[in-house]
Amino acid sequence: MDGFAQQVTASVGGTGAGGEGFITLDGVEKVFQVRRRTGPLRRERREVRAVDGISFQVARGEMVGYIGPNGAGKSTTIKMLTGILTPSGGRLRVAGIDPSRERTRLAHRIGVVFGQRTTLWWDLPLRDSYRLMHRMYRVPDRRYRENLDRCVELLDLGELLDVPVRQLSLGQRMRGDIAAALLHDPEVLYLDEPTIGLDVVSKAKVRQFLKELNADRGTTVLLTTHDLTDIEQLCRRVMVIDHGRLMYDGSVAGLHAVGESERMLVVDLERELPPIELAPEGSGPVLRAVRVEGVRQWLAFPASMSAAPLVARIAAEYPLLDLSVREPDIEAVIAKMYEAAP
Ligand SMILES: Nc1ncnc2c1ncn2[C@@H]1O[C@H](COP(=O)(O)OP(=O)(O)OP(=O)(O)O)[C@@H](O)[C@H]1O
Numbered sequence: 001m002d003g004f005a006q007q008v009t010a011s012v013g014g015t016g017a018g019g020e021g022f023i024t025l026d027g028v029e030k031v032f033q034v035r036r037r038t039g040p041l042r043r044e045r046r047e048v049r050a051v052d053g054i055s056f057q058v059a060r061g062e063m064v065g066y067i068g069p070n071g072a073g074k075s076t077t078i079k080m081l082t083g084i085l086t087p088s089g090g091r092l093r094v095a096g097i098d099p100s101r102e103r104t105r106l107a108h109r110i111g112v113v114f115g116q117r118t119t120l121w122w123d124l125p126l127r128d129s130y131r132l133m134h135r136m137y138r139v140p141d142r143r144y145r146e147n148l149d150r151c152v153e154l155l156d157l158g159e160l161l162d163v164p165v166r167q168l169s170l171g172q173r174m175r176g177d178i179a180a181a182l183l184h185d186p187e188v189l190y191l192d193e194p195t196i197g198l199d200v201v202s203k204a205k206v207r208q209f210l211k212e213l214n215a216d217r218g219t220t221v222l223l224t225t226h227d228l229t230d231i232e233q234l235c236r237r238v239m240v241i242d243h244g245r246l247m248y249d250g251s252v253a254g255l256h257a258v259g260e261s262e263r264m265l266v267v268d269l270e271r272e273l274p275p276i277e278l279a280p281e282g283s284g285p286v287l288r289a290v291r292v293e294g295v296r297q298w299l300a301f302p303a304s305m306s307a308a309p310l311v312a313r314i315a316a317e318y319p320l321l322d323l324s325v326r327e328p329d330i331e332a333v334i335a336k337m338y339e340a341a342p
Pocket residue numbers: 032033034048049050068069070071072073074075076077
């Protein structure tokens with residue numbers, strides 16, 4: 001880890017009461033050998049360091065965000081945590097198991113959801129995919145029925161059980177996939193982009209479910225996403241990786257402070273007005289218009305601040321018709337982190 005990363009790394013999770021974390025990575029690396037054609041008869045070999053010496057620990061029951069720009073190494077890390085890929089170096093343990101050596105034993109203790117792919121059988125109704133998984137994982141009948149009933153109720157799957165997977169909408173399919181990953185009661189759940197492409201209502205359903213799962217069952221969750229709202233609503237701790245290295249490990253508020261990121265309130269007013277600026281007691285403005293188009297204004301404020309008091313003040317002081325909050329994107333936060341680096 002370089003100087004900058006050390007400076008911004010302030011773990012809020014960890015091992016709990018002594019010993020190793022439930023998930024432990026110690027200097028983990030993954031190097032791919034890539035061959036590229038450079039001429040009719042020439043090929044060039046190149047190394048891609050997808051994961052470049054990552055160390056962290058996640059305690060049992062934690063819900064941690066694992067974020068970074070495209071190609072940062074997130075999926076490669078998750079694939080190593082499931083045992084699909086073998087690390088090129090370093091040490092990795094999940095629940096005391098070395099994933100690539102004991103992949104089948106680990107499979108009974110983890111659940112995986114890849115947002116971009118489904119683990120369900122495309123032509124079968126959801127119910128039949130679940131039956132197959134019941135047998136594959138040899139889940140005791142009673143436990144299987146309890147887990148299925150719970151998922152069907154909380155993920156609103158009742159009407160969908162007899163529909164072939166290919167006929168489900170993306171949001172319905174995602175809820176179906178999350179249920180499939182939980183039928184065998186895993187202690188760890190890896191989620192790779194679970195809300196990608198979902199509408200606002202489906203995202204809210206998925207987030208609420210994950211919150212309850214973590215709170216009620218103590219399931220350890222590692223969540224990869226491009227949507228910072230997922231992280232804000234679900235995780236106390238977030239890790240940022242870029243170019244295969246850990247750049248930040250700490251609280252979500254701390255991430256915004258390090259990245260000096262801003263959120264945006266987009267307001268529609270009853271009439272055109274001069275740019276809005278709100279000052280707190282004493283110091284400079286906390287919120288300022290960065291764009292005005294007719295009755296619509298884009299108002300930037302520090303992402304580490306709560307939007308609620310600002311919204312209340314705007315609603316009290318201005319003729320407000322409509323309002324929405326936009327989160328900063330991860331790429332922008334990381335770009336600011338680099339700018340802020342000494
Ligand atoms: N099987 C592979 N062979 C060669 N290179 C690979 C392979 N898998 C991943 N890579 C490379 O490793 C790097 C990290 O990829 P990875 O898929 O882990 O990133 P990511 O953070 O999940 O990105 P995204 O957000 O786009 O999914 C990229 O440069 C990618 O091209």
